[in-house]
Amino acid sequence: MNVWHDNKKIALSAAHNISTESTTFDFHFHDTYEIFFFISGKAQMFVTSRKYLLHPGSLLFLNTNEIHRVFPDFSAPYERMTVNFNPALIHSLPLNAYNPLACFQNTRIDNCNIAELDKASSNKCYELITHMISALKSPKSSDELLALSYLLQLLALGNDEFSKSNTHALPFPKLIEDALKIINDRISEPISLEIIACELSVDPFYLGHEFKKHTGTSPYHYIITKRIALAKESLANGANGLQACEESGFGEYTNFCRTFKKYVSLSPMQYQKSLCQ
Structure with a gap:
């Protein structure tokens, strides 16, 4: 079962999906929360x-x-709900001192993206997203406001649950933690499997094998995905193509444009223009 609806007028979409057949979910990222x-x-889910x-x-x-990726074990159906929205949708609301987006902003501070809900809160979350999908499907303009109200309730629930969560990420082997730290800290600099392996005093082939074993992807693909995400962020913040290329660590502009279009299906300038539409 796959249920999805998108309302471009209010920059909000919601989906309810069940997957039963083995499928590979690659690293990806969104322009939205x-x-x-x-x-x-x-x-399991890998996030950054x-x-x-x-x-x-x-x-x-x-x-x-x-960037994130899910690793389902298809010995059982994989069921999930997702809600995507532009944070500007919330910024435009007169909410005084309350910050509905704290649950997102605190993930950067606490280095944790997850909260575990009890049965009552899980049922409430399921109910809110189900109602949101129904409201987004409705042709009535008034139901756009209803969908937004469900989003605000969901964010309030998320803030409450995240503030009391004590869930932590699973540990990686030290070699992989060190490799990820080098990549994340120096993503805008020249970096490669060989450079990382040299700094960690290990064989590049061994590092590549262990990296893929624990993350599901190669160091090269992880680096490229991170750089595309960083380039999109730079372009969204007003950088031109050359600046975005430099800030994201691509170095050679022609290669940057070619790779960006391969991953985003738009050139850097086309992508930047699309943000203004």
Whole structure:
């Protein structure tokens, strides 16, 4: 079962998906904030350099351009709900001192993206997203406001649950933690498997094998995905193509444009223009 609806007028979409057949979910990222609600199955999620074991009721908050990937075990159906929205939608509301987006902003401070909901809160979360999907499907303009009200309730629930969560990411082997730290700290600099392996005093082939074993991807693909996400963020913040190329560590501009279009399906300038539409 796959249920999805998108309302471009209010920059909000929601989905309820169940996957039963073995599928590979690659690293990806969004131009939006994402709320990910795990309902059933067996899975882990990799977010930037953190890995989480998912349980029924796991609620994750993913920031704009934060790379992530789910690793489902298809011995059981993989069921989840997702909500994606532009944070500008919330910034435009007169909410005084209350910050509905604290659950997203605190993930950067606490280095943790997850809260575990009890049964009552899980049922409430499921109910809110189900109602949101129905409201987004409705042709009535008034139901756009209803969908937004469900989003605000979901964010309030997320803030409450995140503030009392003590869930932590799963540890990586030290070699992989060190490799991820080098990549994340120096993503805008020249970096490669060989450079990382040299700094960690290990064989490049061994490092590449262990990196893929624990993250599901090669160091090269992880670096490229991180750089594309960083380039998109730079372009969204007003950088021109050359500046975005330099800030994201691509170095050679022609290669940057070619790689960006391969991953985003738009040139850097086309992508920047699309943000203004």
